[in-house]
Amino acid sequence: MPTRQRPTLAESRAPRPSAARRRRRSVVVLVVVALLATAAWFGARFLYTSVVNPTCTITAGGMTETFDPDQTANAALIAALAVKRELPPRAATIALTTAFQESKIRNLRYGDRDSLGLFQQRPSQGWGTEKQILDMVHATNAFYDALVKFKGYQTADITTIAQKVQRSGFPEAYRDHEGQGRVLASTLTGHSPAGLTCRxxxxxxxxxxxxxxxxxxxxxxxxxxxxxxxxxxxxxxxxxxxxxxxxxxxxxxxxxxxxxxxxxxxxxxxxxxxxxxxxxxxxxxxxxxxx
Structure with missing residues (x-):
């Protein structure tokens, strides 16, 4: 009885698809890839817009700092009152540095003991009533009223002059935020054109x-x-x-x-x-x- 010949490897493969069929498969693959890429793009865009918070960026003198919109709005009020009072930009720098150290430039309704507001001023130290201190215009004007009483504040060390005004328990901490104060003051008083933008x-x-x-x-x-x-x-x-x-x-x-x-x-x-x-x-x- 003759021995049956085992099929070769080539013979055991499935029939090769036609060229037309291969083209159709390629088109399907390309469509799927395009759909996945589009979905990924929209997904990334959604993730970016949902994760990236509103932010304001301020640049002056080669320095760049970022703040949230609430901080930036409060900083603009502090700087604006210095402009209104015709004070030098240094006054705004001192006020903004102090506010950043005391409250991160937020109008806080709480603080150490009876401290309140942007500058953590205390009713018991004569800064005004609770309602007045939480009024940011009153609080900022009260700070400037105290600041201008010290001769030479324009050239004084920022830690020294801020401590004289504030009477803080942590006087050296002001120095750590002078950079933020300078950038904010220079831009918001108009001395650094186009220095502020917000997303x-x-x-x-x-x-x-x-x-x-x-x-x-x-x-x-x-x-x-x-x-x-x-x-x-x-x-x-x-x-x-x-x-x-x-x-x-x-x-x-x-x-x-x-x-x-x-x-x-x-x-x-x-x-x-x-x-x-x-x-x-x-x-x-x-x-x-x-x-």
């Missing part, structure tokens, strides 16, 4: 232009303001003050629901995230657009 969520609600104008008058002493059609327009007497107003508008954009701040041809656009200020020439007219 914020989309606007949910916005305030009336008259509210912004009222706050500009109270905090920075700016009264030459035009309002209407969701806009606040300020024509400043000089470029430094114009940048102070522009940075104030960006710093408080979260509170007011501002979508755009323009100074001359330069624009901060809320919808453009981290892009910062556009190129162009800056004049002395600042427009804050709301909603």
């Amino acid at each position: 914020l969520d989309a606007v949910k609600t916005s305030v009336a232009p008259d509210r912004v104008a009222s706050d500009l008058a109270e905090q920075m002493g700016i009264t030459s303001v035009r309002t209407g059609e969701g806009r606040v327009v300020v024509t400043a007497p000089n470029a430094t003050l114009a940048w102070a107003v522009a940075h104030w508008g960006v710093a408080r954009a979260e509170q007011y629901g501002a979508t755009r701040v323009a100074i001359g041809d330069r624009v901060w656009d809320r919808s453009k995230g981290d892009e910062g200020w556009s190129a162009g020439s800056a004049g002395t007219t600042v427009t804050i657009t709301l909603g």
